[in-house]
Amino acid sequence: MLRDSARHRQTCGVNVHVLSLAVALSMQHGQPRVLVWGGDAEGGAPFVEADPADPSRVRGFDVEVADRIARGLGGGRTARFVQVQWSNIDQSVERGDFTLGLSGVEDTQARRGRHAVTLPYFEFREVLAVRPDDQNRIHDLADLRGRRVATLGATIAYDLLIAARDSTGMIPVSFDDDVHPYADLVAGRVDAVLLDHIIAQRALRRMGGRGFVILSQPVAVGHYVGVLARADSVLRDSIDAVLREAMRDGSLEQIYRRWSVWDDSEGGLFERILRTGAGAAGAAGTPARGSTPPAQVVAYLPSLARAAGVTLLVSMLSMTLAVFVGLALASGRLYGSTPLRILTTAYIELIRGTPLLLQLFVIYYGLSGVVRLPALLAAVLALGLNYGAYEAEIYRGALEAVSRTQLEAARTLGFSEAQTLRLVRGPQALRYALAPMTNDFVALLKDSSLVSVITVVELTKQTAIYATNVGSWVVPGALCAIVYLAMSLPLARLARRLERRWGGRAA
Amino acid sequence: MSALLVIDRLRVRYDSRDVLRALSLEVARGEIVSLMGPSGAGKTTALRAVAALQAFDDGQIVVDGFGLTPGPVPPESRLRALRRRVGLVFQAHALFEHLTALDNVTLALRHVLGQSRADADAVATKLLSELDVGSRAAAWPRQLSGGEAQRVAIARALAPDPALLLMDEPTAALDPARRGALGATLRRLCEQGRGLLVATHDAEFAREFSDRAVQLTA
Numbered sequence: 001m002l003r004d005s006a007r008h009r010q011t012c013g014v015n016v017h018v019l020s021l022a023v024a025l026s027m028q029h030g031q032p033r034v035l036v037w038g039g040d041a042e043g044g045a046p047f048v049e050a051d052p053a054d055p056s057r058v059r060g061f062d063v064e065v066a067d068r069i070a071r072g073l074g075g076g077r078t079a080r081f082v083q084v085q086w087s088n089i090d091q092s093v094e095r096g097d098f099t100l101g102l103s104g105v106e107d108t109q110a111r112r113g114r115h116a117v118t119l120p121y122f123e124f125r126e127v128l129a130v131r132p133d134d135q136n137r138i139h140d141l142a143d144l145r146g147r148r149v150a151t152l153g154a155t156i157a158y159d160l161l162i163a164a165r166d167s168t169g170m171i172p173v174s175f176d177d178d179v180h181p182y183a184d185l186v187a188g189r190v191d192a193v194l195l196d197h198i199i200a201q202r203a204l205r206r207m208g209g210r211g212f213v214i215l216s217q218p219v220a221v222g223h224y225v226g227v228l229a230r231a232d233s234v235l236r237d238s239i240d241a242v243l244r245e246a247m248r249d250g251s252l253e254q255i256y257r258r259w260s261v262w263d264d265s266e267g268g269l270f271e272r273i274l275r276t277g278a279g280a281a282g283a284a285g286t287p288a289r290g291s292t293p294p295a296q297v298v299a300y301l302p303s304l305a306r307a308a309g310v311t312l313l314v315s316m317l318s319m320t321l322a323v324f325v326g327l328a329l330a331s332g333r334l335y336g337s338t339p340l341r342i343l344t345t346a347y348i349e350l351i352r353g354t355p356l357l358l359q360l361f362v363i364y365y366g367l368s369g370v371v372r373l374p375a376l377l378a379a380v381l382a383l384g385l386n387y388g389a390y391e392a393e394i395y396r397g398a399l400e401a402v403s404r405t406q407l408e409a410a411r412t413l414g415f416s417e418a419q420t421l422r423l424v425r426g427p428q429a430l431r432y433a434l435a436p437m438t439n440d441f442v443a444l445l446k447d448s449s450l451v452s453v454i455t456v457v458e459l460t461k462q463t464a465i466y467a468t469n470v471g472s473w474v475v476p477g478a479l480c481a482i483v484y485l486a487m488s489l490p491l492a493r494l495a496r497r498l499e500r501r502w503g504g505r506a507a
Numbered sequence: 508m509s510a511l512l513v514i515d516r517l518r519v520r521y522d523s524r525d526v527l528r529a530l531s532l533e534v535a536r537g538e539i540v541s542l543m544g545p546s547g548a549g550k551t552t553a554l555r556a557v558a559a560l561q562a563f564d565d566g567q568i569v570v571d572g573f574g575l576t577p578g579p580v581p582p583e584s585r586l587r588a589l590r591r592r593v594g595l596v597f598q599a600h601a602l603f604e605h606l607t608a609l610d611n612v613t614l615a616l617r618h619v620l621g622q623s624r625a626d627a628d629a630v631a632t633k634l635l636s637e638l639d640v641g642s643r644a645a646a647w648p649r650q651l652s653g654g655e656a657q658r659v660a661i662a663r664a665l666a667p668d669p670a671l672l673l674m675d676e677p678t679a680a681l682d683p684a685r686r687g688a689l690g691a692t693l694r695r696l697c698e699q700g701r702g703l704l705v706a707t708h709d710a711e712f713a714r715e716f717s718d719r720a721v722q723l724t725a
Contacts (some may be wrong), residue, residue, distance in 0.1 A: 405601035412558050413615035413667065414590035416583055423618060427605045 039103030072242030120223030307462030321384025326391025544723030594664030
């Protein structure tokens with residue numbers, strides 16, 4: 001009796017919320033009866049994945065949770081999916097790209113502080129995966145001193161690894177997706193992966209149950225939540241009510257069982273939530289570092305400086321490689337035999353005609369069956385081989401800019417072709433090439449941000465991590481821009497000076 | 508006395524057109540020979556064939572015992588003896604722009620003849636002084652006047668001490684006073700035992716300073 005009246009009160013509450021929600025949704029999206037939700041289908045099953053039967057549709061337990069929420073909000077409402085990159089869910093929901101973010105979104109203090117967050121609807125365990133050889137040696141994070149441990153960037157797991165780096169001296173490696181950490185574990189590039197247990201189990205299934213083992217002892221426990229814009233707290237309360245209803249009537253359990261992610265811990269979570277009427281275990285993780293903006297800036301300066309150092313190192317090594325590759329290609333094109341000329345031309349056109357991002361993936365992941373390059377080396381190789389093609393064209397143009405009569409004068413004086421190149425043609429070509437080379441280096445400095453896709457944490461990546469942590473791009477973006485400008489502006493000035501000095505003069 | 512340079516029925520074709528049909532001439536040591544003719548008559552082509560910068564189709568060229576035959580220009584490795592015998596001063600001078608006047612002259616001395624920097628500098632300084640541009644030794648090519656650049660180019664061609672000096676239109680950019688000075692310089696060079704073949708369309712210069720003139724028709 002008592003329970004019935006409580007439920008009755010709650011249902012009334014839901015209806016009131018639904019009314020205000022209907023108005024809000026129809027005003028915001030011009031389409032009533034639709035709950036627009038955002039997730040990342042790249043994250044894949046069991047969260048959200050493209051439906052193999054109809055790739056224009058998505059499926060997964062988060063998809064069904066979203067459908068259940070839409071249905072529970074009433075009014076014949078349906079859920080409509082919007083694709084968003086996982087790490088941008090928070091930013092996009094504040095921007096209004098969609099109303100509800102739902103795709104393995106973790107419950108953290110920082111997120112609760114900045115957005116309207118639903119109650120936890122799923123409990124996950126952070127588990128370690130290691131190669132079979134290591135399973136008797138590695139039992140928890142403390143056993144990974146000095147070893148490389150991979151995870152997804154901007155997650156609770158990443159924060160755990162950062163904390164462990166400071167206490168145990170292990171090396172965290174941050175990925176942009178949750179597939180490649182396991183591939184790199186099997187390939188021997190990393191020694192362990194720390195991620196959510198359902199991600200680990202999925203990866204193990206994908207590899208046919210071989211290649212690595214999942215340690216049974218969890219490192220931590222966390223929860224998935226839905227995230228809404230801060231201003232949408234009323235709608236959030238409605239969704240919480242729907243989630244409680246779905247826990248109570250067994251529909252959520254059915255969804256989890258359908259996707260094989262149901263176990264006793266979910267039952268425990270449901271029971272705690274229904275008993276207390278609030279979030280069970282509370283949010284994990286640490287609050288955003290530093291309470292005030294100046295304190296945040298100071299806290300992040302060392303990591304930004306380190307990332308800027310990585311950017312500079314990658315750029316300088318890549319440019320050095322590009323210069324040698326460019327010289328070899330240009331010589332081949334100008335002095336080589338016909339087959340060599342065709343070969344060098346083909347290389348240059350292939351490199352210039354395909355995206356650098358693709359080349360990075362091919363070198364890092366595509367070649368990993370043949371040679372397992374460390375990320376930094378792969379980054380330098382990809383950038384150097386790519387820019388080498390552009391340098392080659394600069395050198396060719398510069399060599400051709402040296403007048404023919406000077407080359408003939410050198411011949412009449414008895415210089416060999418090699419001497420002419422070394423003593424007459426090369427030194428002058430270098431002067432023509434210096435300004436465009438400096439410009440290319442500035443471009444390379446910025447293109448080096450692409451290497452974050454293969455786990456190199458350089459300036460742009462570090463800024464993205466920083467921005468995710470503080471929940472805004474304003475200060476991190478400005479800081480990042482200042483550092484890039486501090487590196488590129490002097491170079492651009494140098495290029496202009498060189499151009500004035502050497503570039504304008506006729507040969 | 509045997510001729511330093513013998514050109515015998517030289518024929519050069521460009522695109523099935525005869526640029527030179529049957530040029531024959533000789534240059535002896537101590538002699539200045541002018542190769543006369545209007546623009547397009549093949550003067551420059553003849554000099555380039557003698558310097559083995561371009562192929563010819565028929566005839567023969569012999570420089571101090573070194574023979575060139577019709578067909579493609581031989582590789583540089585087989586032209587070393589010729590390179591030591593023949594110097595060429597281009598109409599546009601073609602100085603190496605990244606080197607000072609002095610280094611333009613020393614480059615071949617050091618890297619072809621293997622002289623030390625000090626020896627090469629001494630030879631070059633002397634040459635530049637004799638040609639009246641000793642004060643411009645440290646100047647860059649872009650800082651030189653036309654006449655100065657020409658004399659630096661002559662010094663560069665003379666540095667390896669070739670027996671035969673070829674010059675392409677040396678008076679093209681000179682005023683009358685400079686032209687007289689150049690003539691005197693050339694006369695002095697051939698008195699040292701060299702032979703000079705000078706392509707020019709300047710009839711007055713040819714009459715005044717050369718021993719003989721060979722006329723080409725367009």
